[in-house]
Amino acid sequence: MPTPTPLIAAWARSAVVPRGGAFKALQPHDLAAPVLHGLLAQAGVDGAAVDAVVLGNALGAGGNPARMLALHAGLPLHCAAYTLDTQCCSGLDAVAMGAALIASGQAHVVVAGGVEAWSTSPLRMHRPLHANDSPVAYERPAFAPTPAQDPDMLLSAARYAAAHGYTRAEQEAYALHSHDKAVAHQHHMTAEIVAVAGVTHDAHPRALDAARAQRMPVVARTDALQRQEADAFALSALTISAQADGAALVLLISHAAAARLKRQPKATWVASASVGGAPEWPMLCAELAARQALASAGINDVERIQHVELHDAFAVQGLSFAKGLGLAPTQINLQGGGLARGHPIGASGAIALVRVLAGLSLGTATQNHGLVAVAGAGGVGSAAVVSRLP
Numbered sequence: 001m002p003t004p005t006p007l008i009a010a011w012a013r014s015a016v017v018p019r020g021g022a023f024k025a026l027q028p029h030d031l032a033a034p035v036l037h038g039l040l041a042q043a044g045v046d047g048a049a050v051d052a053v054v055l056g057n058a059l060g061a062g063g064n065p066a067r068m069l070a071l072h073a074g075l076p077l078h079c080a081a082y083t084l085d086t087q088c089c090s091g092l093d094a095v096a097m098g099a100a101l102i103a104s105g106q107a108h109v110v111v112a113g114g115v116e117a118w119s120t121s122p123l124r125m126h127r128p129l130h131a132n133d134s135p136v137a138y139e140r141p142a143f144a145p146t147p148a149q150d151p152d153m154l155l156s157a158a159r160y161a162a163a164h165g166y167t168r169a170e171q172e173a174y175a176l177h178s179h180d181k182a183v184a185h186q187h188h189m190t191a192e193i194v195a196v197a198g199v200t201h202d203a204h205p206r207a208l209d210a211a212r213a214q215r216m217p218v219v220a221r222t223d224a225l226q227r228q229e230a231d232a233f234a235l236s237a238l239t240i241s242a243q244a245d246g247a248a249l250v251l252l253i254s255h256a257a258a259a260r261l262k263r264q265p266k267a268t269w270v271a272s273a274s275v276g277g278a279p280e281w282p283m284l285c286a287e288l289a290a291r292q293a294l295a296s297a298g299i300n301d302v303e304r305i306q307h308v309e310l311h312d313a314f315a316v317q318g319l320s321f322a323k324g325l326g327l328a329p330t331q332i333n334l335q336g337g338g339l340a341r342g343h344p345i346g347a348s349g350a351i352a353l354v355r356v357l358a359g360l361s362l363g364t365a366t367q368n369h370g371l372v373a374v375a376g377a378g379g380v381g382s383a384a385v386v387s388r389l390p
Helices: 028-043 065-072 087-103 153-163 168-184 186-192 210-215 227-233 255-261 282-296 315-324 345-361
Strands: 007-013 052-056 080-084 109-116 218-220 244-253 267-276 305-310 368-376 380-388
Touching: 007 028, 007 186, 007 255, 007 345, 028 052, 028 065, 028 109, 028 244, 052 065, 052 087, 052 345, 065 080, 080 087, 087 109, 087 244, 087 267, 087 345, 087 368, 087 380, 109 345, 153 218, 153 227, 153 282, 153 315, 168 186, 168 210, 168 227, 168 315, 186 345, 244 255, 244 345, 267 282, 267 345, 282 315, 282 368, 282 380, 305 315, 305 345, 345 368, 345 380
Parallel strands: 052 080, 052 109, 305 368
Antiparallel strands: 007 244, 007 267, 109 244, 267 380, 368 380
């Protein structure tokens, strides 16, 4: 008997706002609850029907943000709640887990996605080993067992850019195009964004020119070349995604639930992949996951994909991802990517998925396919293929 295909009844997200901006006082459940309410309203489904919440979150430092969200949003007390942390992949992996709950028959209506309230994330401290020692603050945990496997991600991206000849000028041209697309298509995103704290549009995209881009400071350069030569391939502030707050959720339902609730689903969850790769080159894992998801979907020609969305944490990642899949950079992130929006870590993959679903919903073909991909710290990657129903 074939495994039932999970269906997608609705999708919604908040705006993406830079850290310290309009969402600076919100906890994860404060940020995600309006999105959940908007999602259910869009689908015409009562909260009492929700069996489970699966939520990606990377910076909450413990607890169970999914349970906090379920309670804060007024979902039934019996609703299951799972919080998942695979860093940047968390939001997309959470949706994949929600789809698996439905495919396995463990749930019929699942809210899944990600949220990151970077602005209110806890301060991190290493506990002292001895009574007279002081705690030591740290910005991020280790993502691999040895320092050689765990370079700073900015340094890793700068090393890759230099090793493969992606110049600062090329990276900046990609970033400028991402911002231009995001600004030009802002009105197309109105339907997918739920107002939170009065914000109804992504705050970071802006009109820029090449002259201003060239004046932006270098944030990382390779350590394999002399400084003057390394500067030619350096990462500038424009070519990395900004720290941000945001949330995105999708409503997954089974065929039985669709019939029982008399809902017409909008899309199907076709296939997904969560993979590991070299921890030294984490950004490359998005391509690895994309290839596996496409293979699982039985798609061997990427030209069959109408909408490709990569959460591009770095411009060099977008350039490399497109080249690796045989696409032009202009064929991914058609309305601007994460580079223009910003990077709410645990939500970024789910936001990219919402962007794909929203893009497919505007299509006119009988059936469209979309691909979403994201890479995460430690050398992990996630991707999914979805299809718009006629």
